[in-house]
Amino acid sequence: MDGYYAFMLVATALVLMMTVPALALFYGGMSRSKSVLNMMMMSYVAAAIVGILYVAVGWSMGWSGDGTLFANPFDLFWLDGVATGDYIYVMFQMTFAIITVALISGAVESRMKFSAWVLFVPVWALVVYFPLAHMVFSCTEDSLICGRIGAQDYAGGTAVHINAGIAALVLVLLLGKRIGWPKEQMRPHNLTLTMLGAGLLWFGWYGFNVGSIVFAGEEGEAFTERFISETGRTFANTTLATFAAILGWLVIERLVHKKATSLGAASGIVAGLVAITPAAGAVDIGGAVAIGLVAGAVCAWAVSLKYKLGFDDSLDVVGVHLVGGVIGTVLIGVFSTSEGAGGVDGLLYGGGFGSLGDQTLGVLVAVVYSGVLTAVIALAIKYTIGLRLDEEDEVNGIDLAAHGESAYDLHSGSSGSGSSSGILAASTSSTAVTSRNEGVKA
Amino acid sequence: MKLVTAVIKPHKWEDVREALETFGVTGMTVSEVSGYGRQKGHTEVYRGAEYDIALVPKIRLEIVVDDADAQDVVGIIVKTAQTGRIGDGKVWVSPVETVVRVRTGDTDEAAI
Secondary structure, three states, rough: OHHHHHHHHHHHHHHHHHHHHHHHHHHHOOOOOOOOOHHHHHHHHHHHHHHHHHHHHHHHHHOOOOOOOOOOOOOOOOOOOHHHHHHHHHHHHHHHHHHHHHHHHHHOOOOOOHHHHHHHHHHHHHHHHHHHHHHHHHOOOOOHHHHHOOOOOOHHHHHHHHHHHHHHHHHHHOOOOOOOOOOOOOOOOOOOHHHHHHHHHHHHHHHHHHOOOOOOOOOHHEEEEHHHHHHHHHHHHHHHHHHHHHHHHHHHHHHHHHHOOOHHHHHHHHHHHHHHHHHHHOOOOOHHHHHHHHHHHHHHHHHHHHHOOOOOOOOOOHHHHHHHHHHHHHHHHOOOOOOOOOOOOOOHOOOOOOOHHHHHHHHHHHHHHHHHHHHHHHHHHHHOOOOOOHHHHHOOOHHHHOOHHHOOOOOOOOOOOOOOHHHHHHHHHHHHHHHHHHHHHO | EEEEEEOOOOOHHHHHHHHHHOOOOOOOEEEEEOOOOOOOOOEEEEEEEEEEEOOOEEEEEEEEEHHHHHHHHHHHHHHHHHHOOOOEEEEEEEEEEOOOOOOOOEHHHHHH
């Protein structure tokens, strides 16, 4: 039990790291240099706002008792009545709320007013995330997705990824395309940041998936045995699915576009982690590899849909999180084994179509609930303070317009201490080294 | 006097500078530029979206020399910067009417 508590402290810190800074880096690198700071700030500010709101009413809405959609928001208001010994579970769930909201930001790169985001974040968390988290994670008898439908979701395929993915789609449709998209070239400005962010997300994801273990009142030896066997399963599944998804993504890229890219590898990492999130406890390692492969390959194809359908999901939140989340959640119905955490056999293990039906219904509920309410919130903001940044500000860059900063100082040769970039700078410094050496000789 | 302007591949710039210094060229103006010729850039792929990158990075050298040295300088640049592959660049020579050294007021050949 002591060990479990220490483990939860670490897991919680890891999941917070997934938003600050991992997701911010992952998205920041893919954005353009004139909007990277805003992209990162959307995650940072979401953490601050959602974190405090979660402690105020989020925990109570999720975990204070029964409710089909959510529990009483005021039973445990501001953690009144929660023992400090249980605070770590509050903090753990809080980090999930934070990253779910932050995930949406990638879809609206460089054009959503910062004030509109700051308003959208708490309202969306309150109206969409807190209830969905209750329906999925707080598995009371009448909670909609877990209790009533009986869909399995180990760490948040529905509540986190499908939820954020469909919200991103709705928000993009109401916000519109970036000026110039898709004709103008909008290349990622720094893929090394994105590679670093993807790696840190992966590291943090062990807290996310492995930390999501739930006990059913076991004590003593039984507790220890359950803890060790289940964390071993979820850790291995998380790892293997990710490896498989990297390969799945790269193979599709190589076949279709003739190049295996670094952005493809980074995206494969995230797609695999997203897909194994709901299934981490339910499947064996063969199922994990299968889910990872499918997620990597399908998401690699899905990210091109936005060009065909004409919606500017800038950093592919829909193609990776919605699609990957649906794949992982639905495939539980195929690969789930009764030896796993859910105790249910899927189609492949002789369980019939029962689980597949439950999983699909769970997905539909999450999509409809989040999609409809996100539209209501976004429309309300659109017709009050407005969602969209001023056109001139968007062209000049939201970093300057919203934050009064620019991320990089590459052109200050004539106005101070900065140096010019690239090959000439390298040449200048090598000359300086040469003359120093001569000085030593003399 | 002549102005020799050369647009070359960035990785050849150090070799060209060394060769010109050995020949006796005492100074030049260098800038990082981008452009394209007949090779028309290249293609990059990001998450399945193919981008035609029209502009290729190059180094531009500008050197003012005596009339007598112009052809030698051009020859050195061409010989040193050549890789034989597409995108090696161009060198051209144009007449210069007058040159003044800012520090001393020296003009023309004395100012080079």
